[in-house]
Amino acid sequence: MKKRSVIFIVLFLILIFLGSTILISMGTKDIDSSLVFSLSITPTAYPLPTRTYKQATLLEKLTNIFSTLFHGPAMLTEPSNNDREIGKTDHFVLFARENDTDLSWFLAEVEHIYFYESSRIDTNLSEKINIIISVPEPGLCAPRGTTYFNETTTIFLFADPNTPKEQISAAFAHELGHAFIHSLYPNLTDTALNEGMATWLAEKFWVAWKMNSFDNEIRSFAKEQSYLPLYLNQDMTKAYEKTKECLQNRDILLTEFASFIDFLMREYGVDRLSSLFNVQQPEIIDSQRLVYPPNYQEVYGLELNQLEQKWLISILE
C-alpha cells in the first residue's frame, strides 16, 4: 500500500472517531436535560446564574408613553365605576367586569380559601383585597388569574360560564397565595419560588382541580417524560413564553416547584425556607438590571440541582 493511502486511511479513521465522540456527547447532553440523570450519584453542583437585563432606553420609555396616550393603558388594574360590585365579605370586595357569570357560590368560597391559607402560613392580611372577575383573555398563554399590588391589592380572575368551578377556586387560591407571600416574604423576588409557594399555599384547591396530589403529579410527569428539570427552568421562561405548550408547561413547573418546596419544608424546616426566600434584591449597575438567584448553597449547603435530586429520590424511589 502506498504511503499516501495509509495517511488517508488514518485521517479518515480519526475523522470518524471525532465525529462519533461529538455525537455521543451531544446525546449525553440531551439525556442530562431530561429526568434520566442518575438518582444514585450526587450531581456536580450547578450554581444558578445571576441574570442581567438591559434597562429601557429613553426612546423606549417615550414610545411606551405615546402608546399609552393613544391606546390607553393595557388594562385597568383597579376597580372602576364600570365594574359591578357583587358582594363583600370580611376580607374581600368582589366585582364583575363585563361579566355576567353567576358567581354567588364563589362569595362563600373566598372566605373558606382565606382561612385555609391564613392558617397554613400563620399570617393574616391587614387590608381588604379587591377581586375582579373578568372574561378570559384571548391568546395562547392567557392567565387564569393575576394579582396587582397597587395601593390596594387587586386579584383578577378570568372566567366565563364555561370555566369549571374547581379552576376558579384553584386560580383564586393561587393568586391569594401571592398576597400572603407579598405580606410575609417581601424579598421573595425569585419567580420560580414565588409561583411554587403560591401553588403550595393553594394545595387543597389545586389538588381538587387537578384530581391528583402534587407528588403523584410528579410521578406522572416522570412516567410521561414531560418532567422539566427545576435547575434548568428556574427562569420560568417555558411557563410564560407564548407557545402552544405554555399552559401545560406552566402547570408542570408550578406543581414541581410546589412539591419541591413542600420537601424543603419537611426535610429542613420552615426557618431555613424563610432564609432562602430572603433573596438578595435586584440592582441596576451600568444600566443593566441584575437579578440574583436564591442562595441555595448558603442556606442548605447544596445547589438547586443537588436538592432537586434528593427531592426526586424521596418521591420516585
Ligand SMILES: [Zn+2]
Ligand atoms: Zn402566580
